[in-house]
Amino acid sequence: MATKYQSLRGTKDILPEDSRTWRYVEGKISDIFARFGYQEIRTPIFEMTELFVRSIGASTDIVNKEMYTFPDKKGRSLTLRPEGTAPVVRAYIQNQLYQKDEVLKLYYKGPFFRYERPQAGRERQFHQFGVEVLGASSPAIDAEIIYLGCFILKSLGLDNAKLLLGSVGCSDCRPAYEKLIVSTLKESTSKLCDDCQKRYKTNPLRMLDCKNEDCKKQLKKIPSFAGSLCDDCKKYLNETEELLKLLEVSYTISPHLVRGLDYYTRTTFEFVYSGLGAQSTVIGGGRYNNLIKEFGGPSVSACGFAGGMERLISVLKNEGKIPSLSDGLDVFIAQIPANTETAGKGDECFKTAFKLLQEIRCFKISADMDYRNGSLKSQFRKANKLKASYVIVIGEDEIKKGIVKLKDMKTGNEENIKLDEATSKLKEKF
RNA sequence: GUGGCUAUUGUGUAAUGGUAGCACAAGAGACUGUGGCUCUCUUUGUACGGGUUCAAAUCCCGUUAGCCACCCCA
Structure with missing residues (x-):
């Protein structure tokens, strides 16, 4: 494009x-x-x-x-x-x-x-x-x-x-070998390609690398370097x-x-x-x-x-030698705004989630969330795409009870844990 | 620097000079607080600039870029 x-x-x-x-x-x-x-x-x-x-x-x-x-x-x-x-x-x-x-x-x-x-x-x-x-x-x-x-x-x-x-x-010994190249090709310089004619004068050694077929024929006459060392x-x-x-x-x-x-x-x-x-x-x-x-x-x-x-x-x-390098996320936090009326003015769920997110990261656990305030379904989809191992759900009900839901994305199991114990609980898992 | 081939949504690909499609990806949704599977819907494109033509993704020219080769190198 x-x-x-x-x-x-x-x-x-x-x-x-x-x-x-x-x-x-x-x-x-x-x-x-x-x-x-x-x-x-x-x-x-x-x-x-x-x-x-x-x-x-x-x-x-x-x-x-x-x-x-x-x-x-x-x-x-x-x-x-x-x-x-x-x-x-x-x-x-x-x-x-x-x-x-x-x-x-x-x-x-x-x-x-x-x-x-x-x-x-x-x-x-x-x-x-x-x-x-x-x-x-x-x-x-x-x-x-x-x-x-x-x-x-x-x-x-x-x-x-x-x-x-x-x-x-x-x-x-290099100058001697260069002299040998020059003297060997003295009679046949006209048969060399344009580049080699230049190289013949400026840098004879480089002619050895030429891929031109005619040059190769001429270059065969040159004795191996091994003998001139x-x-x-x-x-x-x-x-x-x-x-x-x-x-x-x-x-x-x-x-x-x-x-x-x-x-x-x-x-x-x-x-x-x-x-x-x-x-x-x-x-x-x-x-x-x-x-x-x-x-x-x-x-x-x-x-x-x-x-x-x-x-x-x-x-x-x-050769297929690149291992699959997945960098899955440890924790994804999903949050559910109480309702559309309060969502606009900084609602409790988002703030709790946003705060918890940073706390989790302090413990060297990778964590992320969706900032777009989308549906819970879309947040789970995102969590899945990010290969999150766990999803924490914070909604109205959880806030009231002072808990969060912790879902294991592999098994699908869900458990309630106290909000203030969330980070320590996660530490155990990683 | 020289030559050959190419250029269509994010990616991969269709379209005799006459309506730009398809797949995947992405986003939204499927009795409203739960992902993967399935289904529905939506978004996004003819590289750029000219020319020929009633009409150009399609033909021509130029530019840019990509691929390939020469040269050489990592």
Whole structure:
């Protein structure tokens, strides 16, 4: 329905029915993060544009065409965060968090923004949850966050996500591999697609991700990255794999796993799931050993991943893994005005009910009533719709006797209880 | 950013260029102080802006949005 004002393209309202699901998923994820020893960090939703350009990489699609960038009133260029790592690294350095702990394990969740044409599994405002382990380089960390990602998916009932693992090398061996790519394709650049011709010059590694059939043929000539890794990177990958095997995490080595952000070094990984349309990545991440230093922080390395809430929930729905989340009301209060003449001028039943309602709520019992002064029947209908366990009836007769009627909606049994004992009686039941 | 498909009450769907229906949901009621089942009644719609026509939900153009694909990513 088109209304005068509608939500912007690629943004969605999460309505009560859905937000129940969101709370369920977010709650589960947060619990797991805490169990693994991660602490939450909340960074602002916008940052200086340069932060993202410098970290994600000036030649990446995210920076080139997908950022929500705008000038503020002082003419500074600001950008709505398109991803979570750069802001966390910025906060890490700015607040000198490396002084507090040598290794810091952080998690975050919240909205992110990319200016793209929406489609299945892709929004302009989307939501991610993620972790960053800052301050150390150890295969154990890589293995742990991969295991953590796996653990989250399994805890939500998803057993058949596929884990892709790769390595993009380090600042020593990556340039060598890039040279190898360039020299291998030297003779056949004309057979590449337009994009790859650009990538050939600016970012050869990214060509490996191209899906163009002609490009794929040419790309087959390129030797696997595994052979070009330096000894340290090779060792690092092997040790990571060993630990994954120890934790019984199955994975597929994907030598061409490049990912669209430039800051990665060594480990990269993705959890993919089919049935998300053209999108398949539910969780993606990797190691970044140079970013913190480049941003003026200490010379320490870090590792992290991010998962897409919308994609995760979509998979959960497809797989029928969302439990029925009913949030039934504990108590509904129905009140009967004495008669139509007194109803208008604040009648006793309503006041008694309204007061009792608030008292009940003070005891952590969920309670509600109908404020429209409708018929008793309509109030019961409402109580039923709200899945109320009990209904309290307050009418003229009850007021006179100083009692209320308490009806058990499951059994249909009704009992009279004294008004001033109502809350204590209810406490027993919950 | 490029391309394809689509747009009818809250939701899901009907209607040769000629009366906009149906189901569910929602609300009210069924001897008046009691829900679920049943029955009755009621409310709500052709996305927006133009054009063709005696006549447009239907045909044409534009806009917007959604879906899908490319690109890329969560």
